[in-house]
Amino acid sequence: MRKIGCCTWIFNNEPLEVTTQRLHQCGLHGAELHGDINRINPVQAGQLFSDKGLEIFSITPGDADIAHPDRKIRQEGLTYYEKLIEWVLKLDQKLTAPIISCHGLVQRIRPISTQEEENDLLVDSTQKICEMAKSASLNIVFEILNRYESHQIRTVTEGLDFLKRVNAPNLKLLPDAYHMNIEEANPAEALRLGHHHIGLYHAADSNRGAIGEGHTDFAAQFGALNDIQYSGPIILEVAAPGPDPFNTNKGEGFKEVLQKQLVKSVQAIRALGS
Template identity: 35%
Template sequence: MKSCITISLVEEARGGPFVLWDGLRAGCELAAKLGYDAVEVFPPGPEAVEPGELESLLDDNGLKLAAVGTGAGWVKHKLQLADADESKRMKAIEFVRSIIDFAGPFGAVAIIGSMQGRYGDGVDRESARGYLADALEDGGSHAEQYNVPLIYEPLNRYETNQVNTVADGVGLLNRLSTQNVKLLCDLFHMNIEEEDVADALRTGGDKVGHIHFVDSNRRPVGLGHTDFRPIMAALQDIKYSGYLSAEAFPYPDSTAATEQTIRAFRYWTQS
């Protein structure tokens, strides 16, 4: 398993669960200094980052780009994949494609989380789930050209009424014709929704494509009450070899959270 830290470039999301907030250069330099393998970037859109500049930053610091989030599609642009308005749904799909096209050449995945939307406000549950499935079909197929999957994230009940558990996520993926969509298992959301986090990871099995490595209270690992022993055992059982990415609050500050996470990563992956 490989270490990863999140960098947000979206001012509208400041105060949210991203560790680093002071730009790509500063984030990459700190990640490299502490020995991280990769960064996960949350941009306002693909045009906000010049690919050549990012490539140089990654190369200079010995880092990989693990993933790029699409969340600004909702947070900044108010686009979501279950919108009652077809034209807005199409704009949301185009935004997801644009993030895939930005991330793909780096060998990085695009993540759909908050953009999945919800039912209500003129969209019934079946229709919302159908719109989401259509978007995942499109994104999964689009990502194939880069030999990377599209990553879909179940969220807790307070953030969506679409898919809340890993088992429900597996069910959604099983109804797709594309095999190129994997699950993001976020340990914070799982702490709220799952009866047993380790068992849920085993249910995800080979459909688990990315992990958000975070404690029960959305603080860095080690600053909450999650028992990571069974979680790490489950990841070993499913032969997970991807990133453990810290999508956590910068508590007590960004530098301390980055240091705490890499200590926890090393402890749990070397135990």
């Protein structure tokens, strides 16, 4: 059976003591921890997860514009990742260090200068992040988003071209079933195309709900993950129904809705034999 986790940011920055209890109740094995380096004490966070028998699989970053044409803004993003890497090391997870996720600024859907220049800047910044991570023996995954969230790297094909340009051995791709539902003609074949370059996998149904609440063919995607011998976790990134996709707080009771979605997703994944 695959290990299953979820992104902690979906609970809108509630205390980790509460979140880890939720994860345990939902039958999850761990989480993708929000890299809130100014609010979360990494030593305490690592201990909380360990005490619950949970694993921190990966880190989802705060927003940082690493492809902005303004050098100062770009450097602020790189400085954030430098601090994030130091923060991750303090989590002190003994067996396996968490993977750090990377992407451009979410919600910037068009270039400020030109697409070509900003693609070049994204390559340059990612090379720097990978080099920083390499010095700390950490791995990076680049998350593939959709056109409504980013103007850069929206398909696995684009991701593979990006990997060639960055040329860093500690960099892989993070495809997400929800984003693939928008951008990929055939998500399962996209996963097969990515093959050993897939370093992490996110899952939510076509409506960003629990697995089984939309029309995504997860049997096909899990079959593709088996075919490429993906051995990592399934990270659930579901959202309660409601407007504003960039705000997880959908009103009273939304956390209880999320918890039910996580339980339903775990059951669906197991029913599909994954």
